[in-house]
Amino acid sequence: MILTKSYATLGPKGNLGPFQFERRSPRENDVVIDILYCGVCHSDIHQARDEWGGSIYPMVPGHEIVGTVSGIGKGVSYFNVGDTVGVGCLVDSCRECPSCHEGLEQYCEGGMVPTYNSMERDGSTPTFGGYSNKIVVREEFVLKIDPKLNLAATAPLLCAGITTYSPLRHWDIQKGKKVGIVGLGGLGHMGVKFSQALGAETVVFTTSESKKSDALRLGANQVVLSKHEAEMQTHQNSFDFILDTISAPHDVNPYLQLLKRDGSMVLVGVPTKPMEVSALNLIFSRKSLSGSLIGGIKETQEMLDFCARHQIVSDVEVIPIQKINEAYERVIRSDVKYRFVIDMKSLS
Amino acid sequence: MILTKSYATLGPKGNLGPFQFERRSPRENDVVIDILYCGVCHSDIHQARDEWGGSIYPMVPGHEIVGTVSGIGKGVSYFNVGDTVGVGCLVDSCRECPSCHEGLEQYCEGGMVPTYNSMERDGSTPTFGGYSNKIVVREEFVLKIDPKLNLAATAPLLCAGITTYSPLRHWDIQKGKKVGIVGLGGLGHMGVKFSQALGAETVVFTTSESKKSDALRLGANQVVLSKHEAEMQTHQNSFDFILDTISAPHDVNPYLQLLKRDGSMVLVGVPTKPMEVSALNLIFSRKSLSGSLIGGIKETQEMLDFCARHQIVSDVEVIPIQKINEAYERVIRSDVKYRFVIDMKSLS
Numbered sequence: 001m002i003l004t005k006s007y008a009t010l011g012p013k014g015n016l017g018p019f020q021f022e023r024r025s026p027r028e029n030d031v032v033i034d035i036l037y038c039g040v041c042h043s044d045i046h047q048a049r050d051e052w053g054g055s056i057y058p059m060v061p062g063h064e065i066v067g068t069v070s071g072i073g074k075g076v077s078y079f080n081v082g083d084t085v086g087v088g089c090l091v092d093s094c095r096e097c098p099s100c101h102e103g104l105e106q107y108c109e110g111g112m113v114p115t116y117n118s119m120e121r122d123g124s125t126p127t128f129g130g131y132s133n134k135i136v137v138r139e140e141f142v143l144k145i146d147p148k149l150n151l152a153a154t155a156p157l158l159c160a161g162i163t164t165y166s167p168l169r170h171w172d173i174q175k176g177k178k179v180g181i182v183g184l185g186g187l188g189h190m191g192v193k194f195s196q197a198l199g200a201e202t203v204v205f206t207t208s209e210s211k212k213s214d215a216l217r218l219g220a221n222q223v224v225l226s227k228h229e230a231e232m233q234t235h236q237n238s239f240d241f242i243l244d245t246i247s248a249p250h251d252v253n254p255y256l257q258l259l260k261r262d263g264s265m266v267l268v269g270v271p272t273k274p275m276e277v278s279a280l281n282l283i284f285s286r287k288s289l290s291g292s293l294i295g296g297i298k299e300t301q302e303m304l305d306f307c308a309r310h311q312i313v314s315d316v317e318v319i320p321i322q323k324i325n326e327a328y329e330r331v332i333r334s335d336v337k338y339r340f341v342i343d344m345k346s347l348s
Numbered sequence: 349m350i351l352t353k354s355y356a357t358l359g360p361k362g363n364l365g366p367f368q369f370e371r372r373s374p375r376e377n378d379v380v381i382d383i384l385y386c387g388v389c390h391s392d393i394h395q396a397r398d399e400w401g402g403s404i405y406p407m408v409p410g411h412e413i414v415g416t417v418s419g420i421g422k423g424v425s426y427f428n429v430g431d432t433v434g435v436g437c438l439v440d441s442c443r444e445c446p447s448c449h450e451g452l453e454q455y456c457e458g459g460m461v462p463t464y465n466s467m468e469r470d471g472s473t474p475t476f477g478g479y480s481n482k483i484v485v486r487e488e489f490v491l492k493i494d495p496k497l498n499l500a501a502t503a504p505l506l507c508a509g510i511t512t513y514s515p516l517r518h519w520d521i522q523k524g525k526k527v528g529i530v531g532l533g534g535l536g537h538m539g540v541k542f543s544q545a546l547g548a549e550t551v552v553f554t555t556s557e558s559k560k561s562d563a564l565r566l567g568a569n570q571v572v573l574s575k576h577e578a579e580m581q582t583h584q585n586s587f588d589f590i591l592d593t594i595s596a597p598h599d600v601n602p603y604l605q606l607l608k609r610d611g612s613m614v615l616v617g618v619p620t621k622p623m624e625v626s627a628l629n630l631i632f633s634r635k636s637l638s639g640s641l642i643g644g645i646k647e648t649q650e651m652l653d654f655c656a657r658h659q660i661v662s663d664v665e666v667i668p669i670q671k672i673n674e675a676y677e678r679v680i681r682s683d684v685k686y687r688f689v690i691d692m693k694s695l696s
Contacts, residue, residue: 099609107609107633109585170634237457253622261447261455264636267627274601276622279615282639285455286518288612289637291630 001025002032005347006132007321008058012050015325019058021128023136031079031142032071033087038130039064039156039314040340042186042247043270045328047117052272056117062130063089063115064158064341066151076139084147086304088158089294091115091127091141103298105141131321133347143301146308153313156186156339157304159294160314164191164243165303166295167266168198171241175199180235180242182226182255184211184218187245187268189315189338192218195243197310203235205255214337218315232258237285245269256281256289267291314339320346349373350380353695354480355669356406360398363673367406369476371484379427379490380419381435386478387412387504387662388688390534390595391618393676395465400620404465410478411437411463412506412689414499424487432495434652436506437642439463439475439489451646453489479669481695491649494656501661504534504687505652507642508662512539512591513651514643515614516546519589523547528583528590530574530603532559532566535593535616537663537686540566543591545658551583553603562685566663580606585633593617604629604637612636662687668694 001022008019026032044061046052065087069079079085093100094110105112113120116129129135145154164187173179179200181191188204195202196219204215205226215223224231235258242255247269255265256278265288277289295303307313315338319327327340349370356367374380392409394400413435417427427433441448442458453460461469464477477483493502512535521527527548529539536552543550544567552563553574563571572579583606590603595617603613604626613636625637643651655661663686667675675688 104609109609261452261457267631269627270631271627274624274626277625277637278622279617279619279639282637283615283618283641284639286638286640289625289630290634291627291632292634293631 002134002136004132004134006060006128007324007347008060008128008131009048010058012055016048016061016131019060023128023134026071026073026136028073028075029139030073030136031069031076031085031139033065033067033085033135033137033142034070035065035067035130035133035135035344037066037152037155037344038062038342039159039316040324040327040331040342041159042331045331048328056119056126059117060128060131061116062132062342063087064155064160065115065130065135066145066155066158067135070134078139079142084145084151086143086145086154086158087115087130087135087137087141088143088162088300089115091137092121094121095140103296105296106294131324131342133344141297143297143304145304149308150313152318152341152343153316154307155341156190156314156316157307158300160186160190160339161307162295162300162303163187163268163292164245165194165306166299167243167268167292168194168241169299170292171264171266173198173200173241177201177240178203178238180205180239180255180258181220182242182244183246183269184215184338185245185334186314186339189218191243191245192220193312196220197306197312203239226254237261239263241266243268247271249273251276252289253278253281256287259285259287261285262287264288264290316341318343322346350482350484352480352482354408354476355672356408356476356479357396358406360403364396364409364479367408371476371482374419374421374484376421376423377487378421378484379417379424379433379487381413381415381433381483381485381490382418383413383415383478383481383483383692385414385500385503385666385692386410386690387507387664388672388675388679388690389507390679393679396676404467404474407465408476408479409464410480410690411435412503412508413463413478413483414493414503414506415483418482426487427490432493432499434491434493434502434506435463435478435483435485435489436491436510436648437463439485440469442469443488451644453644454642479672479690481692489645491645491652493652497656498661500666500689500691501664502655503689504538504662504664505655506648508534508538508687509655510643510648510651511535511616511640512593513542513654514647515591515616515640516542516589517647518640519612519614521546521548521589525549525588526551526586528553528587528603528606529568530590530592531594531617532563532686533593533682534662534687537566539591539593540568541660544568545654545660551587574602585609587611589614591616595619597621599624600637601626601629604635607633607635609633610635612638615639664689666691670694
């Protein structure tokens with residue numbers, strides 16, 4: 001067993017604090033990773049505080065993990081000690097169903113295994129995430145990372161990055177397409193960078209005048225204040241694709257009206273309450289409202305390679321793990337540009 | 349001008365009764381059609397009674413028209429006197445926008461011209477529909493019909509037929525796919541026939557035990573009582589495509605749960621109130637909720653040719669026009685299998 005230092009919460013109301021536990025010794029196909037950085041995703045907060053229900057305690061959050069391989073099982077062929085690697089939102093899946101065979105493990109029909117707040121496929125061993133100095137993961141769920149990237153700023157690619165990259169690729173975004181990105185937070189700012197790098201005309205929708213200049217700096221061609229009806233009106237029936245990254249309750253209908261015939265709006269934020277959708281908005285121009293969940297392992301590797309080629313990373317604020325509870329409060333206030341990343345050296 | 353006998357309503361509360369007016373003499377590209385049969389669509393009732401707002405009176409409803417060409421303009425090359433033809437939901441469009449160029453006139457960006465309860469493209473001449481002995485239509489909006497088909501039963505293909513055929517074709521339904529049809533009325537019964545003819549495994553969802561045997565007779569492989577939760581449960585994550593033909597308020601979420609990953613549910617009924625949609629249902633298997641509106645002229649011709657090859661027509665109850673007000677009441681009570689069709693001989 002591997003004694004592991006980490007930060008955990010013991011219950012829904014508690015702050016995160018130091019926590020020690022043992023990771024399994026590497027099995028034949030396992031990779032041991034010394035964690036360098038771990039991003040802070042809004043879903044960490046929802047789960048730490050049991051806002052989605054069903055949380056498992058103690059909980060070590062974190063699924064935007066970058067580190068260095070420090071050990072490998074006997075059967076591991078794809079990784080060597082010293083490799084720079086990443087782990088995202090899932091650490092296992094059934095590996096047998098059609099979704100797994102198609103490289104879409106996030107939709108595994110047998111049930112994928114989230115990196116934390118879940119049970120392994122044995123049904124009884126809890127998974128612990130990346131707010132930790134080490135993690136042990138099956139090699140099929142480990143990603144290669146170009147060590148020349150800014151590694152702290154690379155960590156959020158493992159969730160915020162792939163969550164926005166995957167739908168842009170699945171809906172075939174490229175030069176000649178007009179793309180809207182709704183919301184400019186951890187997900188939205190990555191959506192802007194990818195849409196721009198894929199060659200699309202990229203328009204950011206935000207409620208904050210103050211985010212305008214930042215959106216343009218990140219690569220947006222235009223910024224629209226979504227509360228400004230006249231401004232919205234000028235974009236009617238003009239978008240091929242709109243990526244909605246907002247998880248707070250909001251009205252999707254004004255955005256559906258901005259889609260062209262056969263256009264698609266895709267939700268990646270997870271509003272917990274049902275949304276009201278006008279059928280007329282869909283019927284009269286054969287529009288679609290869809291959703292997309294992170295991405296598969298193969299596509300996550302493709303995304304990381306794309307980022308290395310295009311020098312794309314996240315905009316981050318690096319913190320020591322001792323500031324994690326304060327960081328949570330700031331995430332809730334949207335007071336971060338655009339992702340907190342924990343420097344795991346601070347654990348020792 | 350051509351003096352025309354028809355049935356019209358003079359206001360939202362009135363019954364339909366005899367009405368005479370003049371159709372234009374045929375222009376260069378016009379076809380004059382002696383109407384043989386006209387189907388009764390639920391939307392006729394909504395519009396006659398101004399339930400959607402903006403109705404124009406006097407109103408001659410009817411957009412499921414089958415007749416015989418009795419005259420042609422000098423520039424008409426595609427039709428001859430004596431041809432059996434049809435007219436559906438639209439009689440003109442801008443003919444210049446991308447949608448028109450792609451044969452998707454129903455989505456015309458300049459605004460298509462509905463067959464009745466609308467203005468011609470001049471903005472001032474009202475359009476009058478098919479509850480009439482004659483109609484004059486630009487040849488581009490006239491369809492050829494195989495005279496060997498049962499012509500009364502062919503009339504509903506012009507709206508109920510194309511409305512269900514178009515999405516099944518657009519979403520590429522064929523052998524090997526599992527298709528759900530929600531609702532077994534005028535639209536739904538055509539959806540079953542087309543899905544079956546396209547080779548898909550076809551499952552009908554209905555709330556009425558009494559419709560089970562009819563659904564099977566129409567070609568369904570299975571019938572599911574949608575109120576029966578256990579029965580619904582056995583179909584979880586199994587459908588490639590679900591066509592929702594219901595326009596009354598209803599919950600779409602139980603159907604979204606029946607879709608496979610990447611499956612699509614398409615609305616063709618027009619619920620006037622917003623629907624509640626759970627984002628989780630879309631995100632966790634990349635599902636889509638879409639809408640579809642009738643079909644373009646080219647695809648309507650393709651559908652009519654498909655029907656001639658496969659001997660597909662609608663199940664109809666033929667009535668004289670004097671029974672139209674009674675028929676409306678029966679449509680509202682869903683007391684028709686599955687479409688009323690007016691025999692226009694009854695006008696003379």
